[in-house]
Amino acid sequence: MSKQRQDRGDMRLGTFEKKHGLxxxxxxxxxxxxxxxxxxxxxxxNRWAEAEAAEKRK
Known part of the structure; x- marks a missing residue:
């Protein structure tokens, strides 16, 4: 099985949802x-990473 690549960061969330069938x-x-x-x-x-970092600081 081949490894999947990370999606580009400049992709819009709407495009991401369509691409992955969400x-x-x-x-x-x-x-x-x-x-x-x-x-x-x-x-x-980045918003999720900031939220996770803030949760770890608690």
């Missing part, structure tokens, strides 16, 4: 709200 609105922000489909994937990843 239903619309399946990607959520760390606070539980629906992520905008025009948000870039790298921004989405």
């Amino acid at each position: 239903p619309e609105g399946s990607l959520r922000n760390p606070d539980g709200s629906d992520a905008r489909s025009d948000q870039r994937l790298d921004t989405f990843r």
Whole structure:
């Protein structure tokens, strides 16, 4: 089995959902709200990383 590559960070979340066959609105922000489909994937990843770092600091 071949290893999958990481998706590009400049991809929009709407494109990511379509590419991976996910239903619309399946990607959520760390606070539980629906992520905008025009948000870039790298921004989405950074927000989750910041939320996880803040959780570890608690």
